[in-house]
Amino acid sequence: xxxxxxxxxxxxxxxxxxxxxxxxxxxxxxxxxxxxxxxxxxxxxxxxxxxxxxxxxxxxxxxxxxxxxxxxxxxxxxxxxxxxxxxxxxxxxxxxxxxxxxxxxxxxxxxxxxxxxxxxxxxxxxxxxxxxxxxxxxxxxxxxxxxxxxxxxxxxxxxxxxxxxxxxxxxxxxxxxxxxxxxxxxxxxxxxxxxxxxxxxxxxxxxxxxxxxxxxxxxxxxxxxxxxxxxxxxxxxxxxxxxxxxxxxxxxxxxxxxxxxxxxxxxxxxxxxxxxxxxxxxxxxxxxxxxxxxxxxxxxxxxxxxxxxxxxxxxxxxxxxxxxxxxxxxxxxxxxxxxxxxxxxxxxxxxxxxxxxxxxxxxxxxxxxxxxxxxxxxxxxxxxxxxxxxxxxxxxxxxxxxxxxxxxxxxxxxxxxxxxxxxxxxxxxxxxxxxxxxxxxxxxxxxxxxxxxxxxxxxxxxxxxxxxxxxxxxxxxxxxxxxxxxxxxxxxxxxxxxxxxxxxxxxxxxxxxxxxxxxxxxxxxxxxxxxxxxxxxxxxxxxxxxxxxxxxxxxxxxxxxxxxxxxxxxxxxxxxxxxxxxxxxxxxxxxxxxxxxxxxxxxxxxxxx
Amino acid sequence: xxxxxxxxxxxxxxxxxxxxxxxxxxxxxxxxxxxxxxxxxxxxxxxxxxxxxxxxxxxxxxxxxxxxxxxxxxxxxxxxxxxxxxxxxxxxxxxxxxxxxxxxxxxxxxxxxxxxxxxxxxxxxxxxxxxxxxxxxxxxxxxxxxxxxxxxxxxxxxxxxxxxxxxxxxxxxxxxxxxxxxxxxxxxxxxxxxxxxxxxxxxxxxxxxxxxxxxxxxxxxxxxxxxxxxxxxxxxxxxxxxxxxxxxxxxxxxxxxxxxxxxxxxxxxxxxxxxxxxxxxxxxxxxx
Numbered sequence: 001x002x003x004x005x006x007x008x009x010x011x012x013x014x015x016x017x018x019x020x021x022x023x024x025x026x027x028x029x030x031x032x033x034x035x036x037x038x039x040x041x042x043x044x045x046x047x048x049x050x051x052x053x054x055x056x057x058x059x060x061x062x063x064x065x066x067x068x069x070x071x072x073x074x075x076x077x078x079x080x081x082x083x084x085x086x087x088x089x090x091x092x093x094x095x096x097x098x099x100x101x102x103x104x105x106x107x108x109x110x111x112x113x114x115x116x117x118x119x120x121x122x123x124x125x126x127x128x129x130x131x132x133x134x135x136x137x138x139x140x141x142x143x144x145x146x147x148x149x150x151x152x153x154x155x156x157x158x159x160x161x162x163x164x165x166x167x168x169x170x171x172x173x174x175x176x177x178x179x180x181x182x183x184x185x186x187x188x189x190x191x192x193x194x195x196x197x198x199x200x201x202x203x204x205x206x207x208x209x210x211x212x213x214x215x216x217x218x219x220x221x222x223x224x225x226x227x228x229x230x231x232x233x234x235x236x237x238x239x240x241x242x243x244x245x246x247x248x249x250x251x252x253x254x255x256x257x258x259x260x261x262x263x264x265x266x267x268x269x270x271x272x273x274x275x276x277x278x279x280x281x282x283x284x285x286x287x288x289x290x291x292x293x294x295x296x297x298x299x300x301x302x303x304x305x306x307x308x309x310x311x312x313x314x315x316x317x318x319x320x321x322x323x324x325x326x327x328x329x330x331x332x333x334x335x336x337x338x339x340x341x342x343x344x345x346x347x348x349x350x351x352x353x354x355x356x357x358x359x360x361x362x363x364x365x366x367x368x369x370x371x372x373x374x375x376x377x378x379x380x381x382x383x384x385x386x387x388x389x390x391x392x393x394x395x396x397x398x399x400x401x402x403x404x405x406x407x408x409x410x411x412x413x414x415x416x417x418x419x420x421x422x423x424x425x426x427x428x429x430x431x432x433x434x435x436x437x438x439x440x441x442x443x444x445x446x447x448x449x450x451x452x453x454x455x456x457x458x459x460x461x462x463x464x465x466x467x468x469x470x471x472x473x474x475x476x477x478x479x480x481x482x483x484x485x486x487x488x489x490x491x492x493x494x495x496x497x498x499x500x501x502x503x504x505x506x507x508x509x510x511x512x513x514x515x516x517x518x519x520x521x522x523x524x525x526x527x528x529x530x531x532x533x534x535x536x537x538x539x540x541x542x543x544x545x546x547x548x549x550x551x552x553x554x555x556x557x558x559x560x561x562x563x564x565x566x567x568x569x570x571x572x573x574x575x576x577x578x579x580x581x582x583x584x585x586x587x588x589x590x591x592x593x594x595x596x597x598x599x600x601x602x603x604x605x606x607x608x609x
Numbered sequence: 610x611x612x613x614x615x616x617x618x619x620x621x622x623x624x625x626x627x628x629x630x631x632x633x634x635x636x637x638x639x640x641x642x643x644x645x646x647x648x649x650x651x652x653x654x655x656x657x658x659x660x661x662x663x664x665x666x667x668x669x670x671x672x673x674x675x676x677x678x679x680x681x682x683x684x685x686x687x688x689x690x691x692x693x694x695x696x697x698x699x700x701x702x703x704x705x706x707x708x709x710x711x712x713x714x715x716x717x718x719x720x721x722x723x724x725x726x727x728x729x730x731x732x733x734x735x736x737x738x739x740x741x742x743x744x745x746x747x748x749x750x751x752x753x754x755x756x757x758x759x760x761x762x763x764x765x766x767x768x769x770x771x772x773x774x775x776x777x778x779x780x781x782x783x784x785x786x787x788x789x790x791x792x793x794x795x796x797x798x799x800x801x802x803x804x805x806x807x808x809x810x811x812x813x814x815x816x817x818x819x820x821x822x823x824x825x826x827x828x829x830x831x832x833x834x835x836x837x838x839x840x841x842x843x844x845x846x847x848x849x850x851x852x853x854x855x856x857x858x859x860x861x862x863x864x865x866x867x868x869x870x871x872x873x874x875x876x877x878x879x880x881x882x883x884x885x886x887x888x889x890x891x892x893x894x895x896x897x
Contacts, residue, residue: 030703032703032706034710092886093885093886099702099889100701100703101644101702101703101706102840102885102889103885104706105644105885108646108706108710109833109836109881109882110878110882112830112878113833113874113875116872116874116875117872117875120871120872234714237707237710237714240710241711278725280721280722280725280726284718284722284825285718286718287714287717287718287721288715288718288719288722290711290714291710291713291714291715292711292715294707294708295691295711295712298695298700298707298708298711299694299695299698
C-alpha cells in the first residue's frame with residue numbers, strides 16, 4: 001500500500017513536471033511539439049547512463065554509452081541538459097516558415113522515427129530491451145527499498161514539480177511570456193513588430209525540453225528501468241490531452257490536467273484487476289477514453305477546466321468618464337495640437353517648417369513579385385522621404401498590399417531591391433527590418449486576441465529587458481521599472497485615442513474599428529522611423545479616421561515617415577502628399593492628389609466616380 | 610545485384626499499396642484542408658472488416674469489398690460528424706491535428722478492444738510465384754500492382770474528365786468561390802471523402818494482404834510513408850501523391866536491400882523532413 005501511494009506521488013510529480021513543460025511550450029508559446037515525449041525519454045536515458053557503471057559491469061549483458069557512474073544529483077542535471085540540447089535539431093523544423101500543422105506533422109513523424117531507431121539500435125540504446133538496473137539516487141548511502149526512502153522520493157518529486165511551477169510562472173508572467181503569447185496568437189504580426197520567432201521558438205523548445213528531460217530523470221531513478229516501448233508517440237497525446245483538459249496557457253491547469261489524465265488514467269488504473277480472458281481490454285479502453293476526452297474538451301470547453309487568466313496590467317484606474325469609446329473629441333477641437341490651418345483642407349505638408357523633405361529614408365527599386373506565373377508586382381520603384389505621409393492608391397489587385405509586404409519583409413520579392421536608410425535590406429527578414437525602424441500593419445485584423453488591449457501595446461515596445469529567458473528569470477526587480485514606463489506610455493496612447501476604458505479587455509473582444517486602432521497604436525509603440533499602414537481607415541468611424549489622420553500628420557512632423565495604402569480618396573486628398581497610383585502591378589503615376597486628378601490615365605484607371 | 614533487382618519488385622508492391630493510400634489522403638486534404646492523421650486508423654478498421662468476413666469463409670478478395678465499403682462509410686462519417694463541425698467552429702489547423710490524433714486513438718484502440726491485441730492475418734493463398742528476371746513476386750502481389758494501376762487510371766479519369774472531378778478541383782482551389790459559382794460544395798466534399806475513403810479501405814485490405822499479419826496499430830509507421838509520399842508530390846496533388854508513392858515505395862525497399870531492413874522507413878522520414886524544410890508545397894505543387 002505504501003509502495004502504491006509513493007509510486008503515485010512520484011508519477012504525479014513526474015507527470016506534473018512534464019505537463020508544465022508542455023504548458024510552457026504549447027500553451028504559452030504555441031509550439032506544437034508532438035515529439036515532446038522524446039525529450040522525456042532522452043532525459044531518462046541520460047540520467048540512466050550517467051548513473052550506471054560502464055556497460056561491461058554486470059557481465060556486460062546490456063550495451064549503452066557513457067556509463068559514468070556519477071553521484072546524485074548530477075544524473076538529473078544531465079537529464080535536463082540533454083533534454084534542452086535535443087531541442088536544437090527540433091528547432092530547425094519549427095523554425096522554418098511553415099504552416100503550423102505541417103510543422104506539427106514534422107515533429108510527430110520525428111517522434112515516431114526516434115522510437116523506431118531506439119527500438120532497433122542496440123549499441124547506443126540496447127535495442128528494444130531497454131536499460132535495466134539503473135541505480136536509484138544515493139543508493140549507496142540510503143536503502144532504496146526502505147519506506148522512508150520511498151516517501152522521500154515522492155516528496156522530492158512533488159517539491160520539484162512546485163519548483164518547476166515557480167519557474168514557468170515567472171517566465172510566463174514576464175515580458176518574455178507576453179511576447180511568447182503574442183507569437184502564439186499571431187506569429188506573422190509578432191515578426192513584423194521585431195520579435196525573432198526562431199529565437200523565441202528555440203527558447204521555448206529548450207525550456208520545455210529541459211523540463212521534460214528532468215521529469216524523465218526523476219522517473220528513471222525511481223523505476224530503475226528505461227523501456228523504449230514506454231515512449232511511443234501516443235504518450236505525447238496523453239500529455240497534450242492533460243494540458244488541453246487542464247486549460248491551455250494556465251500552469252495550474254496543467255498541474256490539474258497531469259493529475260486528471262496521466263496519473264488518474266494511466267497509473268491509478270494500473271491496479272484495476274484485468275478482465276478475465278482479456279487482459280488487454282482495460283488498457284485499450286483507456287486509450288479510447290483519452291481520445292474521447294480530447295474531442296469532448298475541444299468541443300465543449302476548448303479553454304479547459306482552468307482557463308488562461310486575463311492579465312491586468314493597469315497601474316491606474318480608467319478616467320471617471322470614459323464616455324463612448326469612440327467619441328474622442330468633438331469636431332470643434334479636432335485640430336488640437338495640430339498647426340493652424342491643418343484642420344481645413346489639404347494639409348500643406350511641404351510648407352511645414354519641420355519638413356526636411358529631401359532625405360530619402362525608404363526606397364525600392366524594380367520590385368517584382370510573381371505568384372504562380374502571374375506578375376502581381378512588376379518593376380515598381382518608389383522613394384519615400386523623411387517626414388512625409390505618402391499615399392498608395394490603386395484598384396483592387398493593383399499590387400498595393402504586395403508592395404507593402406515586400407517593403408516590410410513579410411514577403412520576399414522575386415527580384416528587385418529594398419533600401420532602408422540607404423542600406424540594402426532586401427535579404428533581411430521582417431523582424432530585423434522592424435528592429436531597424438520599419439514597422440507595418442496588416443490589412444486584415446491582426447490583434448493578439450488573447451492579450452489585453454494594454455498588453456497588445458506594451459508588447460510592441462522594442463528592447464524590453466524582461467523579454468529574454470534570462471531577463472525573465474531575473475524577475476521583476478530587473479525589468480519592473482522599464483515595464484512601468486512602458487505601461488504608462490501605452491496608457492497615454494490609449495487616452496489619446498479614447499480607448500483607455502478598454503485597456504484590460506481582450507483585444508479579440510473589440511469591434512472591428514477598435515481593433516484597427518489597437519493595431520495602429522501598437523505599431524506606434526514600436527517607435528518606428530517608417531510606418532507602413534495597410535488600409536488603416538477601413539472600418540473606422542469617419543470622425544475617428546479624421547482623428548487618426550491628424551495624429552499621423554503630427555507624427556510626420558516629428559520626423560516619422562508614414563506610407564499608407566488606402567481606398568478612401570478623401571483621406572488621400574486631406575493628408576497624403578505625394579500619392580503613388582498603382583495599376584496592374586506598375587506605378588501609373590505619382591504626385592499630389594490635385595495633379596493626379598488632372599491626369600487622364602489615372603482618372604480612367606482609378607478615379608472614376 | 611540480384612538482391613537489388615529483387616528489392617525493386619517489393620518496392621513496386623509497396624508503392625502500389627502506398628499509392629492507393631496516398632491518393633486518398635491527398636484528396637481529403639485538397640477539398641477540406643484537413644491533414645487526416647486518423648487515415649491509418651480507418652485503414653486498419655477496414656482491414657478488420659475484410660478479416661471479419663474472411664473469418665466466416667468469404668474469399669479474401671471478395672471480403673475486400675467490405676473493406677472498401679467500411680473505409681468509405683467511416684471516412685464520410687469522420688468528416689461530416691467530426692472534422693466539419695470542428696472546422697465550422699473555427700478550430701485552428703493545429704487543433705484539427707490534435708482532433709485527428711484523438712480520432713486515431715479512438716479508432717485504433719477501439720479496434721484493439723474489440724479484436725484483441727494479437728495480430729491476425731487474412732486466410733488466403735499467396736498464389737504461385739512468378740519470376741521476371743531477378744524479380745520474384747507472388748500472384749497476389751502482382752494483382753495488387755495491377756489493381757493499383759487500374760485504380761490510378763480511374764482516379765485520373767475522375768479528376769480530369771468528369772463533372773465531379775472538375776467540381777472537386779474547383780472546390781480545392783477555392784471553396785467559397787466554387788459555392789458562389791453554383792457548385793454544391795458540401796455534396797462534392799462528401800463525395801470526395803466517400804471516394805477517398807473507399808481508396809483508404811482498399812489500401813487497408815491490400816496492406817493486410819501484403820504484410821501477412823496485422824494488428825490494430827500496424828499502420829502507425831505506414832502513416833509516415835503515406836505522409837512522405839503526399840508531401841513529396843505536394844499536399845492536395847493526386848498526381849503528386851502517385852509519384853510520391855512510387856518514389857517512397859521504391860526508396861524504402863531498395864534502401865532495405867542496401868542498408869539494413871530495420872531502418873528502411875528512415876529514408877521516407879528523411880525525404881519527408883527535407884520536403885517540409887525545403888519545399889513544403891511538394892514537387893508538383895505550386896510554389897507558395
